[in-house]
Amino acid sequence: MNLLPRVGVGLAAPLLAIVVAGLVTSLVLIGVGDSVAEFWGVMFTVPSARLTVGIVNGASILYLSGLAAAVAFRMNLFNIGVEGQYRVATFAAAYFAGQALLPGYLNTVVTICVAMVVGAAWAGIAAILRVTRGVSEVISTIMLNAIAGGLVAYLLRELGDQQGQIRRTTTIPESSWVGGIPLIPGESSRVYGLAVLAVVAGIAFAVILNRTRFGFDLRATGRSETAAVASGVNVKRMVVSAMLLSGAVAGLIGMLDLFGNSHAYGSTIQVGVGFTGIAVALLGRNNPVGIALGALVFAFLSAQSNALGIEAGISPEIVAVTQGVIVLSVVIAYEVVRRYQVRIEQRDVARALERDRAREAGALS
Amino acid sequence: MSTVVAAPQSTAPPASGRRRTRLWVSVWLLVGLLALATARVVADADDIDSTGTLRAGLVLAMPIALAGLGGLWSERAGVVNIGLEGMMILGTLGAGYYTYHFGVWVGLLGAIAFGAIGGVLHAVATIVFGVDHIVSGVAINIIAAGAAAFLAEVFFSGLEGGGPTQSPSLPEPPSFDVPVLAEASSDLAEKGWFLLSDAGSVVAALTNNMSVFTLLAFAALAGSGWLLWRTAFGLRLRSCGESPSSAETLGVNVYRYKFLAVTVSGMLAGFAGCYLAVVASSGYANGQTNGRGFIGLAAMIFGNWRPGGLLAGSLLFGYTDAARLRSGGESVHALLLILAVGLLLLAVWQVRRGHRTSAIVAIVAAVVVAVWFALTDAIPGDFTQMTPYVTTLLVLSLASQRLRMPAADGLRYRRGEAG
Numbered sequence: 001m002n003l004l005p006r007v008g009v010g011l012a013a014p015l016l017a018i019v020v021a022g023l024v025t026s027l028v029l030i031g032v033g034d035s036v037a038e039f040w041g042v043m044f045t046v047p048s049a050r051l052t053v054g055i056v057n058g059a060s061i062l063y064l065s066g067l068a069a070a071v072a073f074r075m076n077l078f079n080i081g082v083e084g085q086y087r088v089a090t091f092a093a094a095y096f097a098g099q100a101l102l103p104g105y106l107n108t109v110v111t112i113c114v115a116m117v118v119g120a121a122w123a124g125i126a127a128i129l130r131v132t133r134g135v136s137e138v139i140s141t142i143m144l145n146a147i148a149g150g151l152v153a154y155l156l157r158e159l160g161d162q163q164g165q166i167r168r169t170t171t172i173p174e175s176s177w178v179g180g181i182p183l184i185p186g187e188s189s190r191v192y193g194l195a196v197l198a199v200v201a202g203i204a205f206a207v208i209l210n211r212t213r214f215g216f217d218l219r220a221t222g223r224s225e226t227a228a229v230a231s232g233v234n235v236k237r238m239v240v241s242a243m244l245l246s247g248a249v250a251g252l253i254g255m256l257d258l259f260g261n262s263h264a265y266g267s268t269i270q271v272g273v274g275f276t277g278i279a280v281a282l283l284g285r286n287n288p289v290g291i292a293l294g295a296l297v298f299a300f301l302s303a304q305s306n307a308l309g310i311e312a313g314i315s316p317e318i319v320a321v322t323q324g325v326i327v328l329s330v331v332i333a334y335e336v337v338r339r340y341q342v343r344i345e346q347r348d349v350a351r352a353l354e355r356d357r358a359r360e361a362g363a364l365s
Numbered sequence: 366m367s368t369v370v371a372a373p374q375s376t377a378p379p380a381s382g383r384r385r386t387r388l389w390v391s392v393w394l395l396v397g398l399l400a401l402a403t404a405r406v407v408a409d410a411d412d413i414d415s416t417g418t419l420r421a422g423l424v425l426a427m428p429i430a431l432a433g434l435g436g437l438w439s440e441r442a443g444v445v446n447i448g449l450e451g452m453m454i455l456g457t458l459g460a461g462y463y464t465y466h467f468g469v470w471v472g473l474l475g476a477i478a479f480g481a482i483g484g485v486l487h488a489v490a491t492i493v494f495g496v497d498h499i500v501s502g503v504a505i506n507i508i509a510a511g512a513a514a515f516l517a518e519v520f521f522s523g524l525e526g527g528g529p530t531q532s533p534s535l536p537e538p539p540s541f542d543v544p545v546l547a548e549a550s551s552d553l554a555e556k557g558w559f560l561l562s563d564a565g566s567v568v569a570a571l572t573n574n575m576s577v578f579t580l581l582a583f584a585a586l587a588g589s590g591w592l593l594w595r596t597a598f599g600l601r602l603r604s605c606g607e608s609p610s611s612a613e614t615l616g617v618n619v620y621r622y623k624f625l626a627v628t629v630s631g632m633l634a635g636f637a638g639c640y641l642a643v644v645a646s647s648g649y650a651n652g653q654t655n656g657r658g659f660i661g662l663a664a665m666i667f668g669n670w671r672p673g674g675l676l677a678g679s680l681l682f683g684y685t686d687a688a689r690l691r692s693g694g695e696s697v698h699a700l701l702l703i704l705a706v707g708l709l710l711l712a713v714w715q716v717r718r719g720h721r722t723s724a725i726v727a728i729v730a731a732v733v734v735a736v737w738f739a740l741t742d743a744i745p746g747d748f749t750q751m752t753p754y755v756t757t758l759l760v761l762s763l764a765s766q767r768l769r770m771p772a773a774d775g776l777r778y779r780r781g782e783a784g
Binding site for chain 1: 447486494495496497499500504505509510514516518529656659662666745747748750751754755758761762763
C-alpha cells in the first residue's frame, strides 16, 4: 500500500519538470517572437523510422555517459570530467585499433579494454590529486577537460593522417568493425552493434551497486562519510576506485560510434556528450532505469530539434534551454518531494508515539 | 591592493602582521620580476615580459578576477557557485546586445542584469529549495550556454557585421594614459636593460592605455575587500558561510544574506562577461568564455578565499594566457626555465622540512622540465593553449594543503534546523 504513492511521487517529479521546461521554453519563444505552435508541432511530429534509429543510438551513447557520471555521483563525487575522459579514451582506442596489431574481433575486444583503462587513468589523475593533495575533483576535472582537448589535438596532428579536409587516425581494419542491429524492418540505418555495451553496463551498474560489498561501501560513503569510516570503510581507497570506475565507463562512450560508424578518430567527433551525460544522470536520479529514461528524453529532444530550423525557422539551440530547465526543475522537484516525504514520515512517527503513550496510560489506570 | 592581502582572518589585525605581509608581497614581486628578467635574457625571449604581453595579461586577468570575486561573495556566504561560467556567458550576451544598441555604459548595466538573472536562479535553487550547490551550478551552465546560443541568433543575425554566433564589433569603453609616467616607463622598457627595463615594462603596462573598466574592476575588488572584512555587514555575511546556525541565533537573517551574496556574485560574473566581450575582445561570440568562469573559481581557491589572493591568482592565470598568445611558443618555452628552477627550490625547501618523497617528486619534475627546455626551441601551439589550465592544476596541487575554505561552504542550510 505504501509502494504505490511512492512510485507515483517519484514519477510525478520528472513529469512536472518536463511540463515546467515546456512552459519556460514557450515563454522564451513568445518573448523573441517565434511561433510556439510551430515549435511544438515540429517537436511532436512522430519521428520517422530513420530518426527513431537515431534516437536509440543517441540515447545509448548518452546512457553510458550518464552511467559514468552516476557512479561518481553515488559517492558524492562530482566527475565533471566525463567529457575529457571520453575524448582521451576514444582517441587512444582509435589509434590502437587503427594499428591493427591484433586480428579481427580480438582487436575490438582489446581496444575496448584499452579505452576503459585510458579513461580510468585520466580520471585517476583527479582522484590522486584529491586523495593526496586535497584538490577538489570539481575543479581538477574541469581543468583536465581543457587539457584533454589540447592533448588530443596535439596527438592527432602528430599521429593522424590527412584525409581531404580533415585529420583522422588510421581507419580501423574492416574485420574489427561491429555491424549494426536492424531495429526496424525495411529501414537501412541501424542501431550500433555495441549498444549492447550500454545494456551490459547498465546491468553491471545495478548489480555492483546493489548486490556487492563494494557497492554498499560506495553508497554508504556517499550517504555519510563519517558513518562509513566508523564501519571500517577506507574512504580514500573508495574515492580512487569510484573515480577509476567512472572513468572506465566514460571510456566506453566513444566505442559505439568508433566501431559502428566512424571507424577512426577525427575532428568530426561528437563533442559535449560528457556534459549532457551529467544532466542525464541528474534527471534519472543516478538510477540505472531512470538514466535510461532520461537519455531517451534528451536524445528525443535533440533529434527532433534538427528539423526546427528548416520547418519552423527557429534555432535548434532552443532545445538546450529546454534540457537545462528540465534538469534544474527536476532537481528542485526531487528536493520538494523529499521534504514532503520527511514531513509525512515525521507525522506518522508522531502519531505512532501518541498511540503508544495512550495505550500505556490505559494499561496503567 | 596589499592592504587587502594583508587582512588576516580576525577582524582587527595587529599592525605588525599587516606590515609583514606587505613586505612578503614586495619580496615576491621582486623575485617574480627577477625570474622573468633572467628567463628573458637566458632564453632570449623578449616577449616574455614586453609591455604588450603584460598589458594583454592584465586585460585577460580582469575577467578571471571579476568572476573569482563573484565566487568569493557567494562562497563567503556559504554557497558554492560553479554556475559562474554560465552567469559569465549571460554577461557576454547582455553586453553584446545592450552595448550595440545603447552604448558602453548601458551595455555594462545590461551585462550585470543578465548575470544577476543567473545569480537569482542559483539562489532560488540552492537557498530556497536546498538543491545541491554543484548540481544547480551545472544546470545553470547548461541553461546559460543554450540560452546564449539561441538568443545570439535572434539578436545578431540580421545585423551588419554580426551573425548567428557573434555580435557586430562593439564600441570600447574610454581609456587613458597616466601623464609623464606612461611615457617615461615605456622609454625605459625599450632600453633592454636587465631588471630595470623589466620593471619599466610592468609600470608601462599599468599606465598606458588603461581602460576605465579595468579601474572599475580594481574598485570592485578593493570595495568588496573593504565591505566584507571591515564592516558589520561583511561580518554578518561571512558568518553565514562559517556557521549559519550561530549566525541565526544572533539574529542574522541568513536567507537574506545568502540570497544577496549569490545575486551579487551573478552581477560580478556579468561584469566579467562584459569585460571579456567589450575590452578583451571586440564583441560577443559563442563560446567566448571558454572556461574562464571556472578558472576564476580556481583563482579564488588559489587565493585562499581572499580578494588580494584571488587577484594574484588571476594575474598569474591571465599572464600565462597572454604569454601563449604573444609569440606563444617561445614565451611559454622560456617559462619552462622558471618552472624548472622553481621546482628545484621547492625540492630544497621540502628536504629542509624533512619531506623526502615530495622532494624527490619535485626534483624529478624539475629534471623533466629542464630537459624539455634544453631539447626544444618552442612549444607546440596545442600545449601553449593548455598553459592556464595546467598552471591551475599545478598551483592547486602544490598549495591546496595550506588553504582554508569557509567552514559551512557548500552545506545545505535550513532555518530552525540548528543542532
